[in-house]
Amino acid sequence: MTPRRSVSAAIPGSAAPRPAPASASSTGLWLRRNLIGSVQNTILTLLALWALFVTLPNIIDWAILSAVWHNPDSQACRDAAGACWAVVAEKHRVMLFGTFPYDQHWRAVAVIVIVVGMAILSAFRRFWSYRLFAAWLAATAVIFILLLGGIFGLTPVGTHQWGGLPLTLVLFAGTVVGGLPAGVLLALGRRSSMPAIRAVCTGFIEIVRGLPLITVLFMASLMVPLFLPEGVSIDKFLRAQIAMTGFFAAYAAEVVRGGLQAIPRGQYEAADAIGLGFWQATGRIVLPQALRIVLPALMNEIIRAFKNTTFVSIVGLFDVLRATSTALQDPLWGRFAIEAYLFIFALYFVFCFSMSAYSRHVERDLAEGRNL
Amino acid sequence: MSEMSATAPRRRPSGRQFAWRDVWHDLRFRALGYQVLVVAAIIGLAMFFIGNAQDALHKRGISTGFDFLSQAAGFDIGEAPIAFTSADSFLRAYAAAVLNTLKVSAIGIVLATVIGVAVGLARLSGNALIRGFASAYVELFRNTPQLVQLIFWYTLIAQLPVAKQAIPIFDLAFISNRGLVLPWPSDAAAFARVLLALALAIAAAILLRRRQRRSGLAALALIAVAPLAVWMLHGAPTGFSVPRLQGFNFQGGVTISPEFLALLLGLSLYIGAFIAEIVRSGIQSVGKGQLEAARAIGLRPRDTYRKIVLPQALRVMVPPAASQYMSLVKNSSLGVAIGYPELFNVNNTIITLSGHTIEAIGIMMAIYLTLSLAIAALMNIYNRSVQIRER
Numbered sequence: 001m002t003p004r005r006s007v008s009a010a011i012p013g014s015a016a017p018r019p020a021p022a023s024a025s026s027t028g029l030w031l032r033r034n035l036i037g038s039v040q041n042t043i044l045t046l047l048a049l050w051a052l053f054v055t056l057p058n059i060i061d062w063a064i065l066s067a068v069w070h071n072p073d074s075q076a077c078r079d080a081a082g083a084c085w086a087v088v089a090e091k092h093r094v095m096l097f098g099t100f101p102y103d104q105h106w107r108a109v110a111v112i113v114i115v116v117g118m119a120i121l122s123a124f125r126r127f128w129s130y131r132l133f134a135a136w137l138a139a140t141a142v143i144f145i146l147l148l149g150g151i152f153g154l155t156p157v158g159t160h161q162w163g164g165l166p167l168t169l170v171l172f173a174g175t176v177v178g179g180l181p182a183g184v185l186l187a188l189g190r191r192s193s194m195p196a197i198r199a200v201c202t203g204f205i206e207i208v209r210g211l212p213l214i215t216v217l218f219m220a221s222l223m224v225p226l227f228l229p230e231g232v233s234i235d236k237f238l239r240a241q242i243a244m245t246g247f248f249a250a251y252a253a254e255v256v257r258g259g260l261q262a263i264p265r266g267q268y269e270a271a272d273a274i275g276l277g278f279w280q281a282t283g284r285i286v287l288p289q290a291l292r293i294v295l296p297a298l299m300n301e302i303i304r305a306f307k308n309t310t311f312v313s314i315v316g317l318f319d320v321l322r323a324t325s326t327a328l329q330d331p332l333w334g335r336f337a338i339e340a341y342l343f344i345f346a347l348y349f350v351f352c353f354s355m356s357a358y359s360r361h362v363e364r365d366l367a368e369g370r371n372l
Numbered sequence: 373m374s375e376m377s378a379t380a381p382r383r384r385p386s387g388r389q390f391a392w393r394d395v396w397h398d399l400r401f402r403a404l405g406y407q408v409l410v411v412a413a414i415i416g417l418a419m420f421f422i423g424n425a426q427d428a429l430h431k432r433g434i435s436t437g438f439d440f441l442s443q444a445a446g447f448d449i450g451e452a453p454i455a456f457t458s459a460d461s462f463l464r465a466y467a468a469a470v471l472n473t474l475k476v477s478a479i480g481i482v483l484a485t486v487i488g489v490a491v492g493l494a495r496l497s498g499n500a501l502i503r504g505f506a507s508a509y510v511e512l513f514r515n516t517p518q519l520v521q522l523i524f525w526y527t528l529i530a531q532l533p534v535a536k537q538a539i540p541i542f543d544l545a546f547i548s549n550r551g552l553v554l555p556w557p558s559d560a561a562a563f564a565r566v567l568l569a570l571a572l573a574i575a576a577a578i579l580l581r582r583r584q585r586r587s588g589l590a591a592l593a594l595i596a597v598a599p600l601a602v603w604m605l606h607g608a609p610t611g612f613s614v615p616r617l618q619g620f621n622f623q624g625g626v627t628i629s630p631e632f633l634a635l636l637l638g639l640s641l642y643i644g645a646f647i648a649e650i651v652r653s654g655i656q657s658v659g660k661g662q663l664e665a666a667r668a669i670g671l672r673p674r675d676t677y678r679k680i681v682l683p684q685a686l687r688v689m690v691p692p693a694a695s696q697y698m699s700l701v702k703n704s705s706l707g708v709a710i711g712y713p714e715l716f717n718v719n720n721t722i723i724t725l726s727g728h729t730i731e732a733i734g735i736m737m738a739i740y741l742t743l744s745l746a747i748a749a750l751m752n753i754y755n756r757s758v759q760i761r762e763r
């Protein structure tokens with residue numbers, strides 16, 4: 001874009017149309033803007049490149065070039081200078097399925113497929129309706145049949161044998177499917193005009209949010225048996241599930257409350273004017289709008305709920321983390337704990353990163369005012 | 373259930389006979405009825421639970437009450453910040469545990485803030501490589517469970533070389549599978565008082581600046597002079613104890629245990645990633661027009677940042693940062709997974725040894741709630757000071 005050209009371009013019909021600015025796609029300009037624009041910037045670039053140059057070859061050598069990928073004998077790993085990914089190849093069944101009976105692992109795989117499939121379905125907006133919620137309830141039933149067995153000729157498997165990824169995913173799905181409606185109810189209760197209801201909901205939300213999740217889980221696993229009449233006992237898995245759900249509900253309630261507050265008064269008044277009752281107005285007018293507004297924030301809580309499933313390993317459930325540390329108690333493979341933990345690190349990352357990428361996508365649509 | 377709506381007609385014309393149906397359709401009675409039901413249900417459930425618990429405790433012959441707090445604890449705490457032996461009371465064990473929780477949380481909050489601000493600014497850097505590093509860190513650490521990170525750090529430290537082959541850092545500090553040894557002033561008590569004086573001086577300087585707007589120099593002088601005076605009063609000790617390898621372990625300096633180090637890394641690197649996002653979005657929330665206006669009135673970049681961007685960004689950043697700090701304090705309870713003696717961990721031991729499950733859990737919950745409320749209150753005060761003052 002030389003000055004001479006632009007002058008001639010200013011006279012109508014005197015010159016060929018100006019070409020689009022070449023800068024946007026040019027590598028040279030990108031470099032100048034982002035890497036070597038000024039002296040400071042160039043120094044930063046050189047420092048960053050130096051850091052990469054020092055660390056990257058070592059990392060590549062350790063993780064790929066000198067690594068042992070597949071070897072049933074841990075001696076090969078002891079001799080090698082690099083990572084021992086063979087620990088994952090050797091122990092992946094324990095890490096992924098925990099103490100679930102070995103010959104029944106196909107059921108655990110089916111559960112993983114169902115939960116992941118339902119989660120993917122839920123991401124599409126055209127499926128967003130109360131029917132999706134019904135589908136989740138149906139999926140939950142199928143999952144429990146698959147995991148528990150005892151009917152349709154499936155071998156019974158006690159919840160104490162559940163473990164690994166299916167346990168993590170079932171806990172996660174149960175937490176969200178149960179905690180979301182509970183959170184909505186708590187949020188509505190906190191905004192209720194009835195003082196006793198408001199006090200109960202506010203008290204629950206604030207106390208739960210003031211406590212670490214691990215203490216809530218601990219209470220559920222230690223205090224609940226004490227509070228129940230003799231002879232009645234609730235399953236360890238169920239206790240953890242209830243604690244996780246209550247914890248998630250308290251955080252979800254605060255997010256939903258933010259959405260409820262953002263709905264203008266006019267919407268409530270209009271619902272009143274056309275004669276809708278409280279539940280109709282809430283279910284058909286207020287909640288659909290409120291939940292859309294807070295969806296990114298709600299996604300953050302949902303991702304957090306997924307990460308929080310690891311906490312149950314402290315109260316003795318065999319989720320992926322606990323199953324992995326149990327697998328590492330094998331004296332032959334225990335010294336390759338770093339590789340095993342890196343593997344589940346990557347596993348959790350895949351799940352959480354896809355959820356947060358989706359959340360960002362929704363957020364962008366919201367910011368651009370697109371109708372969800 | 374449309375009767376609940378505010379517009380539902382109340383059919384009770386004057387002069388008509390009393391009918392129960394009218395009460396049923398009266399909004400006020402309905403509201404009252406719901407509330408009575410909920411409260412009664414909660415009280416009933418609570419009484420049922422408490423009754424069961426009393427029965428169970430009675431059968432096991434466990435007395436309730438807080439008398440056990442004065443009994444001898446009968447266990448040791450690995451790294452107690454106050455002198456603690458197994459002959460000390462359970463109450464003192466709680467004190468030691470809370471101090472440990474506070475220690476790791478306070479250092480963790482400072483570290484997370486430093487990491488968060490640095491990475492948050494790096495994500496806005498003009499340099500693509502720096503931006504990339506910062507994004508990679510944030511995505512990796514935000515999208516993986518904190519507990520996995522924590523256990524990973526602990527495992528990593530456990531696999532470091534033994535003390536004899538410790539990795540030196542400028543020959544002053546050493547890191548090994550026994551933890552990190554740092555040089556430390558020989559006169560530790562004097563050093564602590566100098567630090568305290570510094571902290572008080574900074575607090576006083578902030579107050580001073582708020583009172584009289586243009587006294588930057590006086591404030592700076594205060595920050596410099598107060599710790600110096602305390603240092604002189606202690607006879608200006610300059611001795612540093614530098615760790616030296618003797619036999620199989622280090623002598624001198626101060627040792628930071630692997631448990632503390634792993635918990636500190638696990639807390640601050642995880643929360644730091646969240647703080648980074650808060651810092652980035654806070655700065656980005658400042659309108660472009662503000663920057664253009666600052667340039668138009670000829671402010672230098674440094675002043676633009678200090679006087680235009682930061683005050684507005686802080687307003688957006690403080691509330692979410694407060695909840696991250698609370699989350700850090702609460703998640704210090706994950707120390708139980710690696711054996712750091714913080715409140716939750718020590719409380720478990722106390723429950724096992726004393727048998728007073730309900731009381732001990734009550735004490736622990738009260739302490740965590742108090743800590744949460746204290747942070748919320750502190751951050752509220754700070755929040756008020758950065759909000760717009762409207763007249």
